[in-house]
Amino acid sequence: MLVTSQALVLPLIKAANDPTITQLGAAVPDHRFFPIRAIQRAQSNAARNHLADAINCSFPPGLPALRRQITRRMTEFGCAILPNEIVITNGCQEALTLALKAPTNPGDIVAIESPTFYGLLQVLESLGLEVLELPTNPRTGISVDALELALTNWDVKACVVVPNFSNPLGFCMPDENKQQLVDKLASHQIPLIEDDVYGDLGFGGKRPSACKGLAGNRNANHDIYYRGSFSKTLSPGLRVGWIVPPRKQHKKIEYMKYVLNLGTPTTSQMIVADLLSNGSYQRQLRQVCQKYSVAVNRMTQAIVRYFPAETKITRPEGGFVIWLELPVHIDSISLARDALKLGISISPGPIFSASQKYQHYIRISCACVWSAEIEQAIVTLARLIDLPNK
Ligand SMILES: Cc1ncc(COP(=O)(O)O)c(C=O)c1O
CATH class of the missing domain: 3.40.640.10 (Type I PLP-dependent aspartate aminotransferase-like (Major domain))
Structure with a gap:
């Protein structure tokens, strides 16, 4: 199968350079994680x-x-x-x-x-x-x-x-x-x-x-x-x-x-x-691995708290991204578009597949410094996910 539709990714990557957007999309850590x-x-x-x-x-x-x-x-x-x-x-x-x-x-x-x-x-x-x-x-x-x-x-x-x-x-x-x-x-x-x-x-x-x-x-x-x-x-x-x-x-x-x-x-x-x-470098690794681990846990806890109960979340053993399976009726591309309009970037599942599988999955980057704004972004995403049910 030939790969197509990867052009979808560009707005997501551009969002990573936009300071007004809450960055949960691209796997680009907040600069405060770096030495x-x-x-x-x-x-x-x-x-x-x-x-x-x-x-x-x-x-x-x-x-x-x-x-x-x-x-x-x-x-x-x-x-x-x-x-x-x-x-x-x-x-x-x-x-x-x-x-x-x-x-x-x-x-x-x-x-x-x-x-x-x-x-x-x-x-x-x-x-x-x-x-x-x-x-x-x-x-x-x-x-x-x-x-x-x-x-x-x-x-x-x-x-x-x-x-x-x-x-x-x-x-x-x-x-x-x-x-x-x-x-x-x-x-x-x-x-x-x-x-x-x-x-x-x-x-x-x-x-x-x-x-x-x-x-x-x-x-x-x-x-x-x-x-x-x-x-x-x-x-x-x-x-x-x-x-x-x-x-x-x-x-x-x-x-x-x-x-x-x-x-x-x-x-x-x-x-x-x-x-x-x-x-x-070695010092940085000791610190950053610990910080990514805390960031992943914190994001996971917020998702467990606010997202629908049937959401499934990976438990990564390293790195800083999590992969979520949302309720099956969710179209994650529409969700990502709606979220971007509200100033939040996430990565929709289909961009992780040549055949555009994973329609109701999203990837979240956890390498952000936790704040009320991030928590609010998770609340907003949860509300968007819940909308089709209303
Ligand atoms: C699995 C994987 N490979 C490669 C890259 C690109 O890395 P670099 O910034 O070093 O080009 C990324 C960045 O997100 C990645 O997640």
Whole structure:
């Protein structure tokens, strides 16, 4: 199936930049969750001590100091890689475009989770790729049995997953399931495109493994494209992410990145490298995971209190979004439009699916600083949901 109708998403994303709107829609945390002072210090340091480099272009694969720091972090959670395997990108979104372009051509089929992050659907749409949406369990992730069936019956060229604190379901795939997924794809020689953008944001303390780490060197010929980003931990505006492609695709990815935009802004890369090396990143993680966890709980409590009793809510183990199943008669696209007119943005379910399923679902971002205004927004949403019953 070809992906269409993702244009619906643009008003939602624009709302994220509008200070008059209560932001429950885009997965963009309030700036108060980010380490503003540490970023300021790192920015001044770059301007004061490294200005000549900072205003120069940093061509792919990106700043060596940043790639060394990312290597160190990835090694800590079981991904033994080298700095020269990394290409720095403008966030995870650009890494996704690169990862999809390398193994596919327009018209090819890609297997994805359902529901899935709408940014993935937009990239698939823009590359003219077809999708196969596979059932995804809100606790254990993509169904490996359904994947087996898909690989047997369709000429699938790649499989994209968000195994750690997925968006929108919030689950963390158990290691056993990750291993099954990796083995299944390896046995069919289908590339795995792993999105680990929320991997550092678990509420439980221990950093979950990545499929890339679990795969290790067991299947040296199996292609894994690992992607990460600092958008949910440090700041989305820095636009710093990265990709670790299979070794044989590294040159191709590096060249495609160069052709796309010559390189990721140098100052942003310097800031992130600085925060990783001076311990600020680790400190930020300890604080922000705790804050996201509190924010998710608080939002969940308000929804339980005000929304209709039949509303079902996910219990994410990390990240900051929740996925709600509303009464079946609710049209979440109309609900999102009506809410926006009243100054509240939410994400309607159908934008998380190529076939526009999830008509009575919504996703709420909880990464807002709790206030009377947020509580009032939940009350207003509850009233809108209740209207068709009146
Ligand atoms: C699962 C997932 N992948 C990628 C992205 C995009 O990340 P970035 O801002 O690093 O491009 C997002 C942002 O919402 C996301 O939720």
